[in-house]
Amino acid sequence: MSVVVGLRPLKACRIHQYQGPESVQVEQVDLPEPGPDQVRIRVRAAGMNNSDLQTTYGKYRGYGHQGLPQMLGQEAAGEVEAVGTNVTEFTPGMRVFGHVAGAFAESALGPAAELLPLPQNISFEIAASLPIAYLTAIMALVCKAKLQADEWVLIHPGSGGVGTAATQLAQLLGARVIATASSDQKTNYLRALGIAHVLNHTTQDVVTEVQKITEKKGVQVALDGGGQVTLPQCLAAIANEGRIISYGYTTGMAATLPLVNLIGRNVQLFGIALWYNQDYRTTLTVLRDLVIPAIVKGQVQPTINLVQGLERVSQSLLQMEQNRLMGKVVIVP
Known part of the structure; x- marks a missing residue:
């Protein structure tokens, strides 16, 4: 009963x-x-x-x-x-x-x-x-990419719910963040969150700028939320043996990737669906044990x-x- x-x-x-x-x-x-x-x-x-x-x-x-x-x-x-x-x-x-x-x-x-x-x-x-945005970010950056302190991560785009969660989670993990947005208002918004490297992807060439910021080494991790337009850019910006995680397709679902870049650089590509993933239980644990205490301490500001x-x-x-x-x-x- x-x-x-x-x-x-x-x-x-x-x-x-x-x-x-x-x-x-x-x-x-x-x-x-x-x-x-x-x-x-x-x-x-x-x-x-x-x-x-x-x-x-x-x-x-x-x-x-x-x-x-x-x-x-x-x-x-x-x-x-x-x-x-x-x-x-x-x-x-x-x-x-x-x-x-x-x-x-x-x-x-x-x-x-x-x-x-x-x-x-x-x-x-x-x-x-918190749940969907942070659980998605946790699954991508912690469970799949296994993001490490001092690694470069590109969050493309970074001003939405998952994007802003991912920027804060990445900083909490000690990574170096590059985030993108579609307007000056949104780039200013990301800078206010403490993101040092922010790109306007409508006026700047994301791949060129990433190469400048990382001294031509590329990023070790890229989080793609756009699909058709952004996923190829993430691949072009990734370092050798980098990890790309794709969770959305707001710019379209038909992405075309040059396999020579994927294979030749030993890149790992993950597609994630939150509730259908074997790591879902782990994401709940990380949300409870890492993110919630960080919010209480003021280290993360949703x-x-x-x-x-x-x-x-x-x-x-x-x-x-x-x-x-x-x-x-x-x-x-």
Whole structure:
């Protein structure tokens, strides 16, 4: 039997058709009951991601997809309201954060195995901005690239949710960071985060500039979030025996790579999908044991661009589509 605290009407963001951000509706739905291994959370804040935008077009049907109508949102922070019969590590009233399906709602369900306890001195808004961005950055830089102190890492682009998380994680690990962005406003934003080497990839030749900065040695690690345009640039900027990790394709999915550069320089190329990866459990551990303490100490400062209510989800997704955002958008029901 589930432990339930106070049933009530529930507002949530859903789509009934794949027509982009304008198809998002705020409507009343039934309060969900947790399954045996689930936790129901009173959502205090939820993080927005590019995958939420792609979902509104039917281009992303990843983890938890059950067809239309579809709830939006994949990460949240809040208080435990109810737990399933198999859940022993969480009890009603506890502060938690992590992967939560249908997070753009007043309450939502998350797998107990993918939630972490939230310290009192970290806000719900900050916690909601962490899971997808930082877990992706951890999987890329720690699990796959095994980034070492003093290595050069190119984060291309670096001003979005995953990009800003990766720049801060890389600095926490002692690496030397080169980050890119698409405007002077965004490059200034990255410099304010303490990134010494920032490139405007719309006005500067990324590969040429990387070679200058690294004295023609190239970077040991490159994190690619753009795909078609940025992945070939990452390969051109990589050092011998370097590691490239690709996690996104905002510039297109059909990247063409010169194999002579990949093979001739013994480059490792990883493609990562967060929830389908064997290292997922490790990323949760690193988030808990490395990133959370660093946030408490002020060594890492998660970047939040906007905090909006449920009624602004559609507009926020549109801003994301227009590439007008820096850092994360957080939704507060």
